Amino acid sequence: MAVFEKREKNTVYFNIELNSENFEKAVNQAYLKNRSRFNIPGFRKGKAPKMIIDQYYGEDFFYEEAINSLLPDAYEEAIKELNLEPVDTPHVDIDEIKKGEPIAVNIHVDVKPEVKLGNYESIELEKVEYNVTDEMVESELKNAQEMNGRIIDAGDREVQNGDLLTIDYAGFVGEEQFEGGTAEKQELEIGSNKFIPGFEEQLIGKKKGEEVEVKVTFPEEYHAEDLQGKDATFKVTIHEIKTRELPELDDEFAKDVSEFDTLEEYKNDIKAKLEETYKKQEKIDLENRVVDKVVESAEVDIPEGMINSQVENEISEFEYRIRMQGLDLNKYLELTGSDIEGLKEQVRPMAEKRVKADLVLEAIGNAENIEVTDEDIDAELEKLAEQYNQENKDKFIADMKKGDLNFLKAGITNSKVIDLLISKVKFN
Structure with missing residues (x-):
């Protein structure tokens, strides 16, 4: 049973007890697991009784391993019982262990912070539209001409x-x-x-x-x-x-470089594709501005552990991106005259911004009772299967469902929250 002690900002303090009988069993299991290592005079190697090993190394010799075997399950049970969402590794302090008595374990851990939301019901933004001009089309046409020169x-x-x-x-x-x-x-x-x-x-x-x-x-x-x-x-x-x-910009050129018979048709296609691209960019920019607005008006004290964890994620993503370009992280650091700590400081502001944005969007999702349905998950998995060109789509989706889908649910929730926020925007 877990006993809540106190909460200071984002740190929760609580106590749990480990049953003495379970502890004795765990100590004995630790002895059986490790006895083959001991070579004690008067006994064949690995055959010395536990009481003899205790006399040589101390009665508490197997305590640490026994605690380590019992504590993870007890900790998981405690955070469920207290309804906590830890965001970092717990700090553990164990009282003196006395034979035959329950073992008192004192724990404190950083948990997900509370978010004080600003006024997200009324968001005012300047309307920004991306319009495709004739000059943009001509520039794309010029690029195609040069590529085929x-x-x-x-x-x-x-x-x-x-x-x-x-x-x-x-x-x-x-x-x-x-x-x-x-x-x-x-x-x-x-x-x-x-x-x-x-x-x-x-x-x-x-x-x-x-x-x-x-x-x-x-x-x-x-x-x-x-x-x-x-x-x-x-x-x-x-x-x-x-x-x-350079080739002449005429109907023959259009036939050579596209599926169209005339230059006019080709230019219309270029314009349509540019409009599609800019509409997507327009939507992304609007989403970013909406999120920035609600995050700016919210208050949240983010635990260092959450920021540090996101910094590691940012570094991993960056390392993956440069590896795709044929560059290893150590080589990149060498070429830029930097080191890993310098890189972490560089990405830290972005990491903090992302953590705060996720916390604020989650809080709005909870306030608005936004739910993720099975249909939402299926639709998102369908998109992923197409994105990664999965030949056996059904198997891919089935395999994904066997794993942890919390990251997927969080992404869907964020998308729904952003759509809701955009619906509330008033454009200047």
Whole structure:
């Protein structure tokens, strides 16, 4: 039986008792499990009675393992009985153990905080709409044209903006050539701004085979500290000048790059897809603004354990994203000159914001009696099966239902709460 003691902010203090008979059984089980390790004079290894081991190592030798075997179930039962939602690892203190007497265990643990909601019934926001313009369509069309262009030799003409060059270069500060400033057969697109400011522009108007001296000043925040703010000269040799030959924007182009027969149909399709994309973005932005508004007006004292846990989640998600790009976390930290503690501090504000948002949305869900039905869960699992391209959709859904669906229910609840909040918005 659990006995509630007190609550201080988000920390709950309570006591439980471990039955003395169960404890004695657990001590004996610990002895049976570990006796093969003991080599005591006068006994074959693993055959010494418990009382002999107690004499050698103390009567309390097996107490810790016995407590550890009993405490998890007793703790789970206690938090159910007291209706607590722990958000961190409990702190446990055990009174002196006396033979034949119940064992008193004192526990304190951080629990989910109470949320004081602001006025979420009346939300005022500025109406923001994303409208697709002709310029946006033309820009997409231009991108498709460039993607389908051919790279051809530019002949003997001078370098122009947009050309693709193959160059050798060597960099000097004064008379001294500096490390990392040399390359051969380097490809460079003029206008890409991938080189130091001023470098690419000085190659415009030059010809193939020409040797050019390019004078630049390194930025004050350049990654190589020994070059920051310094004047440098690059000796550049131009080997090749190539250009993109772009296809004509006509009906034939539309047939080549799309399912449409005319350029007009293709442009209409581009516009429709852009409108669909921007409508989705418009909805996401509105959802974010609504959540920010209700979170801003709410009051909640978040336990450090919840924030720390979310920080770890943010780091794991970040690590997964960069791994998908072929970069390992340690390598990323090395390249950015950071460490894991610095990264944690960097993501901490976002982690705290997410925790608060989840707590506030959950509190609104409870206040509005929002429920998640079996139909809601089935619909969400259907979406997940499609998202992850599951061939055997029924098996995927059945397997998911065998696991813990609390994360799924929380996501559905949040979505329902956000929809409810949006329905209450008054636009300026």
